[in-house]
Amino acid sequence: MNELLEKIELCIEFGKINNAAVYPPNMRGQDGADELTKQALEEGISPDDVLNKALIPGMDKVGQKFSENKIFVPQMLMSAKAMSSAMKHIQPFFKSGQVKQKGTFIIGTVSGDLHDIGKNLVAMMIEGSGWKVIDLGVDVKSEQYIEALKENPGGAVGLSALLTTTMVNMEQIVIDIKSFSENAKVLIGGAPVNTDFCQRIGADYYSPDPQGAVAYLNSLAV
Amino acid sequence: MNELLEKIELCIEFGKINNAAVYPPNMRGQDGADELTKQALEEGISPDDVLNKALIPGMDKVGQKFSENKIFVPQMLMSAKAMSSAMKHIQPFFKSGQVKQKGTFIIGTVSGDLHDIGKNLVAMMIEGSGWKVIDLGVDVKSEQYIEALKENPGGAVGLSALLTTTMVNMEQIVIDIKSFSENAKVLIGGAPVNTDFCQRIGADYYSPDPQGAVAYLNSLAV
Amino acid sequence: MKFKELAIKNPGDLYFGTAPNPVKTPRGLVIGGGNIYPELNFTLPEMSINKTDYSAVLKQYREIVTGALDHAVHLYSDGIVLELETLIEMTQIPQMGIDIVKIMNEICEENFIKHGLKSEIRLTPNDLREFERPPKQRTTKLIEPMMELFERGALAGGNLLSIESTGGKEISDDALMMCDIKQFIFSQAVLGVRDMEMLWGKIVAIAKKTATIPGGDTACGFGNTAMVLAEKKYIPKVFAAVARIATVVRTLVAVEQGAKGPDKDCGYEGPFLKAITGIPISMEGKTSACAHLSPLGNVAAACADLWSNESVQNVKLLAGMAPTVYYEQLQYDTRLMNEAIKGGKQDILQLQKLFVNSDTFYDPQAFILSPKSVIEISKEIVKGENYIDATKRGCLKGLELIENAIMEGTLLRDEKEDVWIEMLKSDIASIPENESDFVELILPTIDQSKVILSEYGL
Amino acid sequence: MKFKELAIKNPGDLYFGTAPNPVKTPRGLVIGGGNIYPELNFTLPEMSINKTDYSAVLKQYREIVTGALDHAVHLYSDGIVLELETLIEMTQIPQMGIDIVKIMNEICEENFIKHGLKSEIRLTPNDLREFERPPKQRTTKLIEPMMELFERGALAGGNLLSIESTGGKEISDDALMMCDIKQFIFSQAVLGVRDMEMLWGKIVAIAKKTATIPGGDTACGFGNTAMVLAEKKYIPKVFAAVARIATVVRTLVAVEQGAKGPDKDCGYEGPFLKAITGIPISMEGKTSACAHLSPLGNVAAACADLWSNESVQNVKLLAGMAPTVYYEQLQYDTRLMNEAIKGGKQDILQLQKLFVNSDTFYDPQAFILSPKSVIEISKEIVKGENYIDATKRGCLKGLELIENAIMEGTLLRDEKEDVWIEMLKSDIASIPENESDFVELILPTIDQSKVILSEYGL
């Protein structure tokens, strides 16, 4: 395998953003995901290869370590930041159609609910696995999800709710989304929600954690 | 008020079945509900008056004391037995149409479930409040309830379930009963059941105790 | 009556975590060996086993056990028992029960290998015989699937065998409602005892054959039914207390037949069994409030070797699934007790004193469970010539202790119940010790269509 | 920093049930006066407040409180606090919150008159300000309904006023996810403190006007969020432990402003507050597993004056409705502690020792809550020149104790966390004590669009 790609993968895995970044201490002074990605593209490595042979495998490893409780969220966040700094360089190729993203994921905490720590984590990990993520924030109403779907046809939607009194809002939102676009996949999550509830309200998938959501989305992308 | 009726009411209230009964100790040797009811009818008191001015008020008092935790179930059971011994004599007048019963109540523990202590108590207290009660026992299927309804048009039905895995059977039974007779009232009860569940499965009333069921049924009878 | 002496003679030697005859399990638990472990119990949420597909049922159990054991590892558990108390369908179709045991065992084994977590499965098929009314306790075909589940479930990983058997219930249900203590004692000391002999002979044989541990029975359907009725204020508390004592001999018969413990959680005759036989016991107290309210939340812990929550549905609470939540609660309860054990006997007895004294004043059902009461009552029980005599003696001793305590002001008086104490005393005293005399006395008073005496060898 | 000395100077004087400054309530509770009472918390089951009719919401609360108080009478309770922690709608439309308080108060009063049951309502409106992003902590109109609910709810029977306020959360959420302790301390010792001053000035004034008791605040959204994240293994436990200490000063400000306690349950800074100020505190431990799992189920009880379950939905468990079930569990827990109190100080400290030692070995978050740690850390906090200095000192002391304990083998070492201890120490040490220096240090590191500093008077 290409040495440069390996280096980029390492930067992602250990969260080395760019040359100036002080984290991680043992990579101080070295080039990061930012510089190395730029260099790779300049050397003629295809953006597709950078994405699929370095960035995504790097994030996969991070995700794996996180699942096994070997690293903490801040470490994962550093990797996500490194990933973003690389993605900047790949972005233009998405637009030109040269590289394909897995898909678009629209996420938000449902109306009436302000809890967003969990939702943010989910958004970040899904982005790290190669999806375009549109984060609508908190207290999000049906129309906002639908608006986002209109702008991103074929996107999947994620709803988060932490209150027993807002999980009920999920139901209406699912109905609204499905009546706008029958085939749009809707994922739900949050502390009071579970698989039963998911089935009852006609959503497509419940996951107790970001990893499950990533796995499900990736199965769609195949 | 007629002295004899008062005496009968006392026998019901304190559970004096008949002359031979040793319970309650302080009424030993006296005539009980059995003898006194017979006597009352012989003396020309109308069966309707016996029922409505002695028996039912007596059971009402018992029910009241029971609700206030002043007496225990065995005491209430003795009253119920005294009531039965009096009802024997009233029964022929129901058939002839001279006296009207409040209605018929059909009760059973739903299929798959064998818990019946609670159901028996409910049956007994409803009987004591002047309803004809048909107890179908335990592990009762839709057909049995419907059969009983056919034989007693206009009856109300009570379903009991103590298991989370049999409360689900209630749902089907309610559907079956309602599709046989849309207007048949269905009451449900048992430890895992509640008002929400009742509404969800389309039953008419949930009560956590026999007293609530009696009150509801009596409101129907009015 | 095989036991003529107590295994534990002094109240000061009857305490939690230690039993004279501890039980070692394959994955390394030593129950009653100086440690108290949680016993987690759970059941399905609202769902129909028949209408849901099979895999959904299995999935529930997988989810429950995975959640609980993950959390056990997280909380540095030093051991846990998981009970599979089957629902009817899982015994009627033994394969279903067996498949669940397999899944549970797989997860236990995984956690044992990966994290050294010691866990064990108690397999409790349910007593199908009561489906026939009147039940044919011995001749029914329904015994077959029960025994099949025991045997094949044992081989699948159900290492502790238990049942909550129902012999005598045809009589006891009505006896409880009518507060007829004579009939109730008949249901226990005559019918119950005879049924237990038959049933536990079979279960112990299966345990031998499968090299598993015959745990024990529980008088749940008798003693706890009485308690639930007393909690609803349907029957007097003192009646429920005496009924509890009356259940001791029938559960004792399991041990006479070879059961080794831990006995099953959901009756409170365990302390008497521990005193008499020395086997370890499972108890449930405040942390089983999910399954039933009770007047003995603390005192129940006094001499427990396993600490259980009786049963909780797999529903979602704010923190997570209810079985995981209840596991955490049990874990902290047992941590506290194990901390006292680390401090030695004085610390144990000090904590036990708090458990006991905080409850015994309020309710006779709690009162009779203090180690002092348990030892005194058990002493009387083992003096019995036969099961009936033993039961009479135990119950009368219990009543005596209750009366004295009320007089001394160490047990709250409930005036409404006074008359019941007298009635109970004279009723119990009037029971003939001789079994056939007892049968003759009772027969005319019961609805004979409800019971087939020949099914008890009578 | 008003408090320069500790109200409780020795670990041996910091224990459950007794606080130097107990709080008497109208219906006769004396919180911290030598008795520990349950504080029952509950919430609605899955339902939409907007779509359900109003009466259904009220009915839920009526059912919950009736069920719990009936059972309290049944279990011979000597007192209970009921918390109404409102859901958003009940603050947005204050009349809804007020109507619920009225119903609750009616039932409390009924039980007081009929059975002498002492009960009191804690009214906790929620902090609506976070609905606007960035929040306008001072200038927003959303403060109005909050204060209306406080005032009219107090008159309706909400005798203990509390809130779980959220000043500083704009910064703390991200700080927790990034484990940035500098930002986190900034959110507490600068933003939190300033917001608390403003908010608690108002609440204490309302309490005066309505002759009710200003209870206290809680750093739930900070300290417990950290704990929940650590329980999910998302952030290091040692980070969560230090974050907990960093929440002390902001909650302390409520007392400086005139709050009298009991402080609110759902943060664990209570023990520090009790040591520093002498007010009684509410704590939650194993019996709040329904609301969140935690590593401090027992140690949390060490010096509690109220014992809470944080929150449980009104759903049906096998025994009955979950709030009644949880009330029973709390009641037995507090019975045990009150039994120790009856035995005198030695019995109290003996039971406390078990509570403490059973948890502190396993987790730094539990470790810092031992009375010994609490007193040592609190001593450092009150030495602080200002809030920032106090927080730095407290956190560094906590880290020092943690390190020593790991070295001595009295706290389990988690290698994965070693590096974090070092990082935390140097990060905390690098914080300037001067507020404006601190602001300057932090500003460039945060997303400034998320926070409006002028809303904190900066």
Ligand code: B12
């Ligand atoms: C932190 C917190 C807060 C913070 C929120 C900070 C923030 N920016 O989000 C603050 C303090 C502001 C807060 C406020 C309130 N809260 Co709050 N809060 C919590 C707490 C302690 C932790 C939540 C959390 O962040 N967990 C950590 C994250 C990582 O986990 P998570 O959210 O579950 O998300 C994970 C999964 O669920 C999943 N996931 C989440 N979303 C999605 C979406 C998809 C598509 C998928 C696939 C997966 C997924 O993946 C995530 C990562 O693993 C919980 C307790 C609890 N047990 O959950 C209470 C809790 C949720 N809050 C509660 C309450 C009552 C409130 C308030 C109403 C309090 C009040 N009276 O003021 C307000 C309401 C605010 C509002 N309008 O929403 C109650 C809810 C009770 C109920 N009836 O439902 C809880 C349960 C606390 C309790 N036990 O009482 N809260």
Ligand code: B12
């Ligand atoms: C006694 C009892 C038994 C006795 C039953 C005796 C009998 N003849 O009924 C025995 C021992 C046989 C038994 C067996 C089993 N039981 Co059972 N049993 C109980 C227990 C302890 C008490 C029930 C009781 O009698 N309560 C007293 C009466 C007066 O109250 P009640 O039934 O609730 O009725 C009142 C109200 O609900 C209402 N009501 C009742 N019905 C109706 C109907 C109407 C129309 C109305 C209006 C009102 C109403 O009014 C009644 C009077 O106030 C409960 C525990 C509990 N918390 O309920 C477990 C319990 C119900 N059993 C349970 C289980 C698991 C079983 C078994 C499967 C055990 C096993 N593995 O073998 C078997 C199943 C048998 C079967 N196929 O049904 C579980 C259920 C768990 C679940 N998943 O749902 C419980 C909850 C115990 C537990 N905590 O684990 N049980």
